[in-house]
Each structure stands twice: as structure tokens, then as C-alpha cells.
Amino acid sequence: MTxxxxxxxxxxxxxxxxxxxxxxxxxxxIFGLLGPNGAGKTxxxxxxxxxxxxxxxxxxxxxxxxxxxxxxxxxxxxxxxARDKFYxxxxxxxxxxxxxxxxxxxxxxxxxKEYADHLGLDEEDFEKRLxxxxxGMRQKLNLIRNLVRETPILxxxxxxxxxxxxxxxxxxxxxxxxxEQEEKTVIFTSHNMxxxxxxxxxxxxxxxxxxxxxxxxxxxxTDIFPKRMIEFSYKDGGLLELENEFVDKVERKDDxxxxxxxxxxxxxxxxxxxxLDKGRVNNISVKxxxxxxxxxxxxxxxxxxxxxxxxxx
Amino acid sequence: xxxxxxxxxxxxxxxRDWQRRWSYKLNFIAMLCYPIIWVSVxxxxxxxxxxxxxxxTAGSFSTxxxxxxxxxxxxxxxxxxxxWSIRWEQHIGTFKNIYMIPHxxxxxxxxxxxSGFTVSLLNFVEMWLVAEFVFGIHLNLTIYAFLFLVLAWxxxxxxxxxxAGIAVLYKxxxxxxxxxxFSFQFFCGVFFPIAVLPEPAQYIxxxxxxxxxxxxxxxxxxxxxxxxxxxxxMPIAGIIGIVLGIITLNLxxxxxxxxxxxxxx
Numbered sequence: 001m002t003x004x005x006x007x008x009x010x011x012x013x014x015x016x017x018x019x020x021x022x023x024x025x026x027x028x029x030i031f032g033l034l035g036p037n038g039a040g041k042t043x044x045x046x047x048x049x050x051x052x053x054x055x056x057x058x059x060x061x062x063x064x065x066x067x068x069x070x071x072x073x074x075x076x077x078x079x080x081x082a083r084d085k086f087y088x089x090x091x092x093x094x095x096x097x098x099x100x101x102x103x104x105x106x107x108x109x110x111x112x113k114e115y116a117d118h119l120g121l122d123e124e125d126f127e128k129r130l131x132x133x134x135x136g137m138r139q140k141l142n143l144i145r146n147l148v149r150e151t152p153i154l155x156x157x158x159x160x161x162x163x164x165x166x167x168x169x170x171x172x173x174x175x176x177x178x179x180e181q182e183e184k185t186v187i188f189t190s191h192n193m194x195x196x197x198x199x200x201x202x203x204x205x206x207x208x209x210x211x212x213x214x215x216x217x218x219x220x221x222t223d224i225f226p227k228r229m230i231e232f233s234y235k236d237g238g239l240l241e242l243e244n245e246f247v248d249k250v251e252r253k254d255d256x257x258x259x260x261x262x263x264x265x266x267x268x269x270x271x272x273x274x275x276l277d278k279g280r281v282n283n284i285s286v287k288x289x290x291x292x293x294x295x296x297x298x299x300x301x302x303x304x305x306x307x308x309x310x311x312x313x
Numbered sequence: 314x315x316x317x318x319x320x321x322x323x324x325x326x327x328x329r330d331w332q333r334r335w336s337y338k339l340n341f342i343a344m345l346c347y348p349i350i351w352v353s354v355x356x357x358x359x360x361x362x363x364x365x366x367x368x369x370t371a372g373s374f375s376t377x378x379x380x381x382x383x384x385x386x387x388x389x390x391x392x393x394x395x396x397w398s399i400r401w402e403q404h405i406g407t408f409k410n411i412y413m414i415p416h417x418x419x420x421x422x423x424x425x426x427x428s429g430f431t432v433s434l435l436n437f438v439e440m441w442l443v444a445e446f447v448f449g450i451h452l453n454l455t456i457y458a459f460l461f462l463v464l465a466w467x468x469x470x471x472x473x474x475x476x477a478g479i480a481v482l483y484k485x486x487x488x489x490x491x492x493x494x495f496s497f498q499f500f501c502g503v504f505f506p507i508a509v510l511p512e513p514a515q516y517i518x519x520x521x522x523x524x525x526x527x528x529x530x531x532x533x534x535x536x537x538x539x540x541x542x543x544x545x546x547m548p549i550a551g552i553i554g555i556v557l558g559i560i561t562l563n564l565x566x567x568x569x570x571x572x573x574x575x576x577x578x
Contacts, residue, residue, distance in 0.1 A: 012572075012573060043573075046573070049413070050570075051409070051412065051570070051575055051576065052570055052571075052573050052575070053567070053570045053571045071415045071416060071417070072415065074413055074414065074415040075415035077413075078413060079409070079413065081409075083406065083409075084406070084409065084410065085405060085406030085407050085410075086407065087329065087333060087405070087407065088405075089332075089333050089336035089337065090329065090332055090333060090336065094329070094332055097325075097328075098325050098328070098329045099410060101321055101322065101324065101325035102322060102325050102410075102411070102414050102421075103413075103414060104318060104321070129336070145410070
């Protein structure tokens with residue numbers, strides 16, 4: 001087990017930021033901590049990277065206790081956030097050289113070049129001062145600064161916060177590329193369901209300092225939102241009456257499309273077969289709720305989002 | 314921690330700091346000009362006083378004040394580099410990345426101070442050359458005098474670490490300490506002998522290590538030897554300063570880690 005967290009507690013003044021959370025992350029796993037603002041995600045990551053002391057419980061990173069052996073923990077972890085900065089008056093090369101020397105990175109030039117090629121930064125980019133870097137370039141350089149260290153454990157604390165959708169997507173793609181090649185254990189925190197679903201193999205939902213659910217994103221969606229929707233239309237119109245016992249509701253939309261809501265499970269195929277048997281069908285598709293929908297329902301934020309369109313995909 | 318590893322980190326800070334200074338070209342020139350202007354003003358002031366009768370049998374005022382100003386500037390740079398190090402990284406947002414090295418915070422803080430030592434050294438050489446060759450004020454710079462100066466610098470960076478530690482928790486505290494440090498100019502005999510101060514102020518003078526540093530360096534440069542009292546006091550002050558600095562830094566760091574104030578600017 002690379003990361004073990006047991007009954008971790010943290011209180012700031014009167015606010016209980018973490019109320020005894022526990023979870024484990026296996027070696028090489030990409031684990032997502034999902035939660036709304038103020039849920040305790042950053043607090044957790046800060047404790048695990050020895051930047052904050054817990055009030056109770058224990059946490060082991062790479063087999064080392066974060067309170068008793070902070071220096072040994074920092075030897076095997078690194079953390080990337082959207083808030084990370086560089087020395088603006090130095091160029092990219094000078095910045096990476098400084099941090100590589102600090103982190104005792106051997107052969108940093110070769111590693112830097114390799115990652116730069118991989119992430120689409122060329123030599124000319126490294127000659128620019130950081131003040132002249134775009135946000136996207138800075139995030140790439142941030143990733144390089146951390147990757148050249150080659151720590152086996154990486155914490156990504158809302159790394160796309162503040163990036164526009166295009167830059168966020170590019171950054172996620174970069175991460176995916178890197179994660180495919182590197183055998184790293186990663187904790188990824190975000191309140192963006194889409195990126196967690198896209199990147200993480202397993203997630204925990206953190207809400208008001210408590211982990212309320214852990215599992216793979218697909219399982220979580222099914223557990224929280226055990227409904228599926230089949231959307232289609234008949235070429236020749238017509239009303240639809242389905243006999244399958246798992247069918248919950250049938251709706252006919254103004255554009256002629258029919259939506260059938262059923263419970264998730266193997267019987268989805270039976271219902272589709274029944275629909276196909278009853279007429280000539282146009283564009284039939286099975287839609288499942290997004291993680292966002294499941295998350296909102298699970299964290300009790302439903303009331304806050306009342307009136308919003310349910311998001312299915 | 315291995316010495317070799319520590320030297321690599323010091324080198325990293327040294328290169329970074331000089332590259333950063335060089336990136337501000339006009340500031341870099343200003344950095345070279347300030348000590349020259351500074352020593353020139355006081356050399357001329359000293360000569361004016363000497364021409365008017367000076368310090369009588371006590372020696373030349375030019376030598377007295379130029380030695381004082383050179384030593385003060387040497388110490389001052391060390392103090393600010395050590396005390397401002399953490400705060401500066403917090404200010405520009407790189408502190409987290411500095412903290413993530415697998416060593417005690419004292420390693421980057423002391424490396425910044427040692428990097429700043431090179432500026433102290435450059436200023437010192439500039440001022441000494443101007444005093445000697447432009448104004449003809451002869452300062453008898455022996456190796457002992459120089460080692461004593463380094464010892465004085467070490468005693469002051471220890472107190473810089475104390476302030477660096479406190480500044481992690483109380484961000485504005487540095488302004489208070491800066492004023493206190495500047496007030497030392499009046500108490501430590503930079504511009505005038507402490508004997509001219511009111512008697513209660515002389516007790517304050519005796520409690521500040523810089524007084525002994527200035528006295529020892531002046532005696533060494535002007536008379537060729539360092540008084541035994543200063544030779545004994547300075548290493549003790551240096552050790553007390555550094556031990557106090559490490560203790561304060563540790564205590565403040567632990568409190569900051571508990572309260573989540575480590576990265577906060």
C-alpha cells in the first residue's frame with residue numbers, strides 16, 4: 001500500500017476540516033478526491049505532503065509517517081497545484097536548473113529535454129523568461145519541474161483551477177500521456193467531476209470533512225443514481241407501451257423522441273430488444289447520468305441545483 | 314546531510330540570485346554604485362572633521378567612520394538576506410517548492426544567507442578600494458580582521474534566522490525588526506563612539522554584539538590587533554545567535570505547520 005490514511009483529523013479554529021477520514025491508495029493507482037469547495041481536499045493533500053500537521057489519526061506515504069519522518073516523505077512525493085509559481089525574471093531553463101539542483105536531480109538536462117519534447121515545449125521556449133510564458137506553458141513547465149524529480153508519488157491539487165476549458169483539456173491530455181508512461185501513484189483532487197472521471201481509476205467523495213463514498217467512478221454513479229435512460233424515436237411515430245417490469249417511466253418529447261427510464265443492470269438489453277421489436281427505430285442510445293449528477297445527488301447539493309437541467313450523456 | 318549536497322544547494326541559490334540580480338540591469342548597476350557613494354560621503358565627512366581638528370589624539374575620524382560604515386554595510390546585507398529569505402519566497406509564491414526539498418528549512422535559509430554573503434563581500438571590496446585609493450584612507454586589512462568580520466556576519470545571520478522564523482507566523486513583524494536593526498546604528502558606534510551616548514544607552518550598546526564587532530574590527534584595522542574581549546565575545550554571540558535562530562525557526566515552523574500558515578502570504 002503506497003498511501004494509508006487512517007482517521008485523519010484536522011480542525012482550524014472552530015472549523016472541523018477533516019473528521020477522521022480513512023482511505024488507501026495502491027501503488028501505481030490514480031486516486032481522485034472529489035468534493036465541493038471547502039470539503040477538505042487541499043487539507044488532506046497538504047497533510048500528506050507534510051505541509052500541514054494533523055490533529056489526530058495517522059498517514060503513511062510510501063511507508064513513511066508524515067508526522068515523524070517528514071523529510072523522508074518529501075523525498076518520495078511532489079505536489080502540483082495551479083498556484084505554483086516560478087522566478088519570473090529567470091528563463092525556463094534557469095528555473096528548472098535551480099529546482100533540479102535543489103531536488104538533487106541527476107542528469108536533469110536530458111530529463112528536461114525528454115519531457116519538453118513530450119509536452120511540446122522547444123528549446124526556444126526555455127530561453128524565454130517566465131514573465132513571457134503563457135499560462136499553458138507555465139503549467140507545462142510546472143509539470144516538467146515535478147516530473148524530472150521522478151518521485152514515485154505525485155499529488156495534483158486542483159491543477160487546472162483557473163485554466164480556461166481549452167487549457168484544462170490540454171493539461172489533462174498531458175497528464176494522461178505522462179501517466180500512461182510513468183508508473184506513478186497519484187492523488188488527484190478536484191471539484192470538476194468530468195476531469196476526475198476522465199483521469200481517475202478510483203475516487204472518494206469528500207464532503208464537509210468526511211469521505212462519504214469510495215469506489216470507481218462507474219460504480220459510484222450506479223450506486224448513487226441507479227437509473228439509465230434509453231432515447232430513441234420511431235420512424236413511423238406511434239405510441240409505446242413496454243411490458244418489461246424494470247421500466248420506470250416513458251416520456252414522449254415534443255421533437256418526437258421517446259425517453260424510457262429504467263433501472264441499471266443487464267435488463268437494459270432486454271428493454272432495447274423490446275423497443276426494436278415494436279417498430280423501425282431511429283438513433284437509439286443508452287444514456288447514463290454524469291458523475292456530476294451523481295455527485296450533486298450524493299452530497300445533498302440537490303436543493304441548490306433545483307431547476308437545473310439533469311445532465312445525462 | 315552530506316556536505317557535498319549542501320554545497321550544491323548553496324551553489325544553486327548563488328547562481329539563482331546572481332542571475333536574478335543581473336536580470337535587473339539598472340538595479341545591478343545601482344547595487345554596485347551605492348557602496349561607492351556611501352563610502353565617499355562618509356570619507357568626505359571624515360576628512361572635513363579631521364581638517365577641523367578631528368578626534369585629537371584618538372586618531373583620524375575619516376578612518377573611524379569609514380571602518381564603521383564598511384563593517385555596518387557588510388553586516389546589514391547579511392542580516393537582511395537571512396531574515397527576508399522565507400518571506401520573499403512566500404511573497405513570490407515559490408516557497409512551497411523550496412519547502413518540498415527533503416531537508417530542514419534551515420538549509421535553504423542559510424543558503425540564501427551565504428549567497429547574500431557574496432554581495433557583502435563585493436560591497437566590502439568596493440568600499441575598501443575607494444577609501445584606500447580615492448580618498449587615501451588607509452585601513453590595515455589583515456586576514457585576522459577579515460576573519461573577525463566574517464565572525465561578526467555569522468553572529469548577525471543567526472538573529473536573521475530568528476526573524477525569518479517569526480516572520481513565517483507574523484508576517485508584519487519584519488518591519489518592526491527592521492526599525493530595531495536600524496536603530497543599532499546609533500547604539501553600536503557606527504558613526505560615533507558609544508562614549509558620547511547617554512549612560513543608559515551605553516548599557517544597550519554593550520548588549521548588542523555589533524558593538525564588539527565594530528570595536529574589534531576598528532582596533533584590528535587601525536592598530537593591527539583584535540582585543541581579547543572582542544575575540545571571546547564574538548564567537549559566543551555567533552553561537553548564541555545561530556542556536557537561537559535554529560530554535561526559533563523550528564518552533565515557528567511547527568506552529569505554522571499546525572495552523573496551516575506555512576504558505577500563506
